[in-house]
Amino acid sequence: MSNKAARVPPVGRRRVHGEGVDLxxxxxxxPARPTLLLVHGYPDTHAMWDEVAALLAERFHVVRYDVRGAGASSRPFGRKRYALDYLMSDMRAVLDATAPDRKVHLVGHDWGSIQGWEAxxxxxxxxxxxxxxSGPCLDHVAHWMRRKxxxxxxxxxxxxxGQAARSGYIYFFQTPLLPELLWLGGLTRLFTxxxxxxxxxxxxxxxxxxTMARDAAAGVGLYRANMVRRLRSPRDRRTDVPTQVIVPTRDLFVSPHLVGGLGGRVPELSLRPVPAGHWVPRSHPGLVARWITEHVTGVQGGPLTAAESRTLGRARVRPERRPFDGSLVVVTGAGSGIGRATALAFAGRGAEVVAADLDLETARRTAELAGPAARAFQVDVSDPTAMEDFAKAVLHEHGVPDVVVNNAGIGMAGSFFDHTADDWRKVLDVNLWGVIHGSRLFAAQMAERGQGGHIVNTASAAAFTPSRALPAYSTSKAAVLMLSECLRAELKGRGIGVSAICPGIVDTGITRTARFVGQDEAGQARSRDRAARAYARRGYGPERVAERIVAAVRDDRAVVPVTPEARLGRLASRAAPGALRLLARLGPG
Structure with missing residues (x-):
């Protein structure tokens, strides 16, 4: 037996008499520690919680029970014996037997959560x-549906x-005998x-x-005794109990939209979205146990880490809540231009910002503008060791980022024949490898945390509009675009979004620092000055790009051409690539 298995507290069992049943x-x-009552749903038993309970029992007194009709508890006969009044009587009996003199922390899944709302x-x-x-208050569902x-x-x-379609099985369960016959006839194999x-x-x-076949057949009574009556005549249910709702965004049975309006009925409400399906306690037990622990600890006023405090703050529903309250956003190349504007845009929406740049002073200035919660870091994105140290420092000091914007980049123009091997290496190290390092390191943190996240990679309209004057720069940005598409395909299943932002002509400092290869210093100065004046006349500032970046994260957009010329170039690259190739031949020869 492993050391971890040896540390799992043993499970004791007892019988408690409920309303006409033995539980x-x-x-x-x-038992001297705070008590957590975990209530399972349909067609499960208490064993659904095994992994979560084992993690929680190291810090809490964990109580579970098989609800009436399930597992080792009695199976009463008749529809009315499964009404919520009887279920509440059972829960009171369990509370009186296991924690008679104190309040407990209630956790419910599916029908256990429906019972939890009633309680x-x-x-x-x-x-x-x-x-x-994954179990809403039935009365709230009825009110929500009526409002819609x-x-x-x-x-x-x-x-x-959408919710009506997800609830199709509920209508089927109202038919007599057929659901029971199907469960007893082998539906359990299909369910498994x-x-x-x-x-x-x-x-x-x-x-x-x-016992699932018998449990499921008996548990159909839960739907018949409660659903139609509550949905037809909903009550005005409210509670002051501090409530956390874990919202699996891929739940096939409960729409995430059902939480709408819940804040008006639950003053102390927190929402915790997770990219998972209905049985999230089985698929993500560590995450569920951690969130329960954080919620309970916060309610009790116990010590929390900075990362835990931030995630609890983000989850809390408040009337004045901003869209990125409590989020941690990392931006590279944040010392100026699009990077600074992006850092400020997220900070203005409530995010805690980490502003990173090769130039520490400019990063500090961005952090000052972003507010007291912002932090500046110096990092060379082209240096893999420096980026590893940076990612570890962010994790240690702030926690796992919710959004990472890989924005650092450099410009370079000139003929292909004037680009040396060192020129190519410099552009690719910053523009491509910097994005690779940032994506690889922070995506790994997001995936391990299991709560999703978003990665934004700054590409360019040059990624899909070829130019004889930008061979290295365009190549690096095209690679960023394809990298982003590949990452999006792989990370989508982990709830991590990836967006490629493709600005066109934007008035930033990149034109003043770009290299024009094949020219002496005086020629480069003249070229930079011409480019800077042209970009300034265009009049498209980095703040407008930052707004599109925020929207891309909010809407989970894959590829975002920002300026009109970028959108036109994206369309032409698909509809008329030959025309773009002709245009690419124009320019200094």
Whole structure:
């Protein structure tokens, strides 16, 4: 047995008498510590929580039980015996038996979360906090659906229809006998297969349970006893219990949009989106355990790290909340131009910004403009060791970034024959390898954290508009564009978005620092001056690019041509590439 397995607290079992049923109750951890009550959903048993419970039991007293009709608990006969009133009586019996003199921290998944909402709204004095996962308050769902249909905009109708489609199985469960016959006739095998293929949740001892066919057949009563009645006649449910809602964005049964309007009914509400499916406690147990621990610790006023405080702040729903409150955004090349404008745009929307640049003084100036939470770093993006040290420093001092903008770059122009091997190496080291280093190091942190994130790579319209005057620069930016497309394909499954930003002619400092190879110093100075005047006359500032970068993160856009000429070039590269090749021949010869 491994040391980790040896540290898992043992599981004790007892019987508790509920409302006409015997409930199988399971406990782990020290009873003197804060109690967490984990309630499973349909068609699961307490064993669905095994991985999460093992992690939590190191710090808490963890209580689970098989709800009526499931696992080792009794299976009452008749639809009405599965109504929420009976379920609340069962939960009170478990609370009285395991934590009679104190408030507990309630966690529910699926039907366990539906029960949790009912409990938090009807007996809030029993709970210190509530964590809801993939199980909305039925009354809130009814109110939400009515609001959408009362204002039938295309968006509202699309969202209402989407949730109705996700709930199709609920209508089927209202039919007599057929659902039970299907479960008892072998539907469990199909369910187990779908769980493995669709959610990446492989079967293991205890889940799905050996009793699943009987549990699922009995549990149909949950839908028949509660759904139609609550959806037809919803109550005005509210709670002051500090509530955290974990929102799997790929849930096939519960739309993420159902959290809309919830803040008006739950004053102390936090939302935690995660790129996962419905059975997130099985697919992401470490993440779920960590978020439960952070929520409970925050409610109790316990010590939190800076990263934990930031993520809790980001999750909290407030009327004055800004779109990137609590987010950590890293920007390279942040000392000027598009990098500085991007850092300020995110800071203005509530983000904590890390401004990195080769020139530390300009990075410090950006951090000063971004506010007291911003931090400046000096880093050479072309140096792999320096970038590794930078990524480790950000992780240690601030945590895992939510957004990384790989923006650092240099310009170079001139004939292909005038570009030396060192010229090519310099451009590719900064413009391409800098993006590779930033993407590789920070994407690994995001993937390990498991909460998703976003990477923005600054390419250029030169990536798809060839020019005889920009062979090295255009090549580096075309590589950034393709790298971004490849990364997007790989990282999408981990909830990490990737965007390639392709500005055209933007008035930034790059023209004043670009090299014009094949010219002496005086010629280069004249070329820089001409380019700077031309870009200034264009009148397109870096602030407008920064706004497009923020929008790309918000909307998860893949490729964003920014200026009109960039959008025209992108269209021409697809519709008339031959015309672009002819235009590429124009220029100094």
């Amino acid at each position: 199988a109750v399971y406990e782990q951890g020290d 938090a709204c009807t007996m809030p004095d029993r709970f210190a906090s509530f964590t809801s996962i 249909l009362a204002r039938p905009t295309p968006s509202n109708l699309r969202r209402a229809a 297969r779908a769980l493995a293929v669709g959610e990446g949740v492989a079967p293991r001892p205890g889940h799905p349970a050996r």
